[in-house]
Amino acid sequence: MSRQVVLGFAFTLASAFFFAVSGAVAKTMYATGWTPGSVAFVRLTGASLLLAAPTLWQMRGRWGEVREHWRTVLIYGLAAMAGCQGFYFVAVQELTVTVALLLEMTAPIMIVFYLWAATRVRPVALTFLGVIVSMAGVVLVLDFRGAHLTGFGVVMALLAAVCLAIYFLVSSQSSISLPPFAFTGLGMTIGAVVIAALNLLGVMPAVFRTADVVFAGRTMSWLWPLAMLVLFTIGAYGFGILGLRLVGATVGAFVNLVEVPLAALAAWFVLGELPTSIQLVGGVFILIGIALVKWGDVRAARAGTPETRAERRARRREERAARAARAAQPAAGASTEPL
Numbered sequence: 001m002s003r004q005v006v007l008g009f010a011f012t013l014a015s016a017f018f019f020a021v022s023g024a025v026a027k028t029m030y031a032t033g034w035t036p037g038s039v040a041f042v043r044l045t046g047a048s049l050l051l052a053a054p055t056l057w058q059m060r061g062r063w064g065e066v067r068e069h070w071r072t073v074l075i076y077g078l079a080a081m082a083g084c085q086g087f088y089f090v091a092v093q094e095l096t097v098t099v100a101l102l103l104e105m106t107a108p109i110m111i112v113f114y115l116w117a118a119t120r121v122r123p124v125a126l127t128f129l130g131v132i133v134s135m136a137g138v139v140l141v142l143d144f145r146g147a148h149l150t151g152f153g154v155v156m157a158l159l160a161a162v163c164l165a166i167y168f169l170v171s172s173q174s175s176i177s178l179p180p181f182a183f184t185g186l187g188m189t190i191g192a193v194v195i196a197a198l199n200l201l202g203v204m205p206a207v208f209r210t211a212d213v214v215f216a217g218r219t220m221s222w223l224w225p226l227a228m229l230v231l232f233t234i235g236a237y238g239f240g241i242l243g244l245r246l247v248g249a250t251v252g253a254f255v256n257l258v259e260v261p262l263a264a265l266a267a268w269f270v271l272g273e274l275p276t277s278i279q280l281v282g283g284v285f286i287l288i289g290i291a292l293v294k295w296g297d298v299r300a301a302r303a304g305t306p307e308t309r310a311e312r313r314a315r316r317r318e319e320r321a322a323r324a325a326r327a328a329q330p331a332a333g334a335s336t337e338p339l
Contacts, residue, residue, distance in 0.1 A: 007242075008242075008244075008246030008251075008252070009255060010243070011242040012255045014243070015235070015237070015238075015240035015243055016258045016262055017259075018233070018235040019232075019240075019263075021262075021266045022043075022232045022233060022236060023263050023266070023267075024266040024267050024269075024271055025215075025225045025228050025232065026229060027267075028270065029209075029222065029226070029229075031213065032209045032211045032222065033207055033211070034207060035206060036085075036089030036092065037204030037207075038199075038206035041195045042208075042229065044081055044082075044085075044191045044192035044195055046226075046230035047188050047233045047234045048189040048192050050230065050231075050234060051181060051184060051185030052189075054185065055185030055186060058179040058181070059179075059182050062178070069178065072170060073178075073183070073186050073187065073190070075170060076171075076183070076187040077188070077190025079162075079163040079166040079167060080164075080166060080167035080171070080187060080191075080237070081188055081190065081191025081237075083160070083163030083166075084164050085191075086194075086198060086204060087157070087160035088101075088157070090156045091160060100157045100160075103160075104157055104160045105138050105257065106135070106161045107162075107168065108165075108254050108256075109131055109135065110161060110165040111168055111169065112131060114169075123296070123300075124296045124299060124300050126292050126293070126296030126299065127293055129296075130254065130295075131293070132289075133285055133288050133292060134254055134285070134288075134289025137257070137281075137283065137284070138257060138282065138286065140278050140281055140285060141264065141278075141286070167240075168256070171240055171241045171245070180241040180242050181238045187237070188233075209222065216270050240252075240256075251293060255290055257286045258283075258286060260283070260286065261286065
């Protein structure tokens, strides 16, 4: 395994860790009266302010690249920042957290089938097997038996999954030369503006409290989990871009499934919620699925890039044109003088 792949896995795992811990930290704040709208606003606003100076420093003389990739930057801010959090928190209002998270974790499957449709290249069998095993692991970890579903909640959770898939696809684009943390800062600024607008419009009401919180069995000031939430948000998205640019969207999306067992461990440490034996088995399934996806990716790379349907049609047209040209040559070179 190359050094690039190892680094990609390390960065992506770090991103999943920060995402997982952020959920447990946010839950300690919900217990004192904070709302999803206020937490999302503070996360994005605080992170964008901390990244403002590094972003401006790294973007010296490079604003032309932002103008060149402005659509990508805008989509990243709208989908990866505002969309992922906004749709998910709305879904949680209609569904249990378990079901909403499970539906959001269908993003890797969306990526596999999106790439299949976009490239017309069928994924290898190991990739399909990895999809099945990983999603079975997610089901075991989340264990959503007895959950009550609403159509609106399901739609919101699936829209969160679409935004998560966009995050993986955009973050993995190596053609974007913008520095990862500057790219993150720009996206967070856009996301913070969108969430602030939703707060003002009452779509995601924001309630702020200054009461002490109970964190890992200890009572502390609300400023400590708030600071952790902002820093973990920067780490989650920053390391996520670094990792996805090295391992790609498909593999990165499945590595991100480790967020589920990591979130269970974080909940155990911070909130005292112990993972069950079924959740532990599910975590093993997720890891096996990730390994299968990566194995399939390596085998596909060794076998060479398969010919797409469009490429196959173009090749056949060229072959027919070549045959027609060869058939016309004797006729064109034949003598027209009478015998």
